[in-house]
Amino acid sequence: MTQNLSQSKGIESLQLVNVAVSVMNLDEAIAWYSDKLGFILNYRTAAIEGIELALMEKNGLYIDLIHYPEPINLEPERKNPPFHLQIAGLRNLVFFVDDSAAADAELKAKGVELMWESNFLPHLGTKVTAFQDMDGNLVAYWEKNEQILNYLRTGRTQS
CATH class of the missing domain: 3.10.180.10 (2,3-Dihydroxybiphenyl 1,2-Dioxygenase, domain 1)
Known part of the structure; x- marks a missing residue:
């Protein structure tokens, strides 16, 4: 059956x-x-x-x-984006935000050093900000918009 x-x-x-x-x-x-x-x-x-x-x-x-x-840190030489992708394994946490400029300002006010600040990535069709947490783990957020949502659905930024 x-x-x-x-x-x-x-x-x-x-x-x-x-x-x-x-x-x-x-x-x-x-x-x-x-x-x-x-x-x-x-x-x-x-x-x-x-x-x-x-x-x-x-x-x-x-x-x-x-x-x-x-604990043991096996990645003592952390690399900035996009070179962080050279190392196999889970690479970063990625979140959505509604307004990357506002989120950037909030993090900077909290003392977070931004590696990429609202960097526009044409292949994603959105702005990306990247930074590290207290242990050097890469964290990023993408500005949520129709282009990035379409990219996630289709692999393309154009509808």
Whole structure:
């Protein structure tokens, strides 16, 4: 008997739950993601093997900050965009904002050094700002507009 895919409870139900970021110092990470990006700490708890985690939330997005005892940074030479893409693996967190200039001003007022400030990327059809968190992890946001939404749907910036 063939199952209708629209009724599938398997891989068809796949959806993103959270993003996990390993951090060097959990207290500093909680403060940074709260103060700089406005995430709210839902809870902090011990996990397995001495690992501690903090679940942060903003606008329905969850970030799991994870602290492993004796953390190791395997990327001591962080590269600025677009050269960060040379290293295989998860490269950065990317968010949407409604107004990149306003978001840029807010972050600069909070002492965040911007690597790219509202840099227009024609292949995306939007402005991109990039910066690093307290451990040097790359974070970026794209200004939400019809061009970037069309790009995400079709791979093209033109309708």
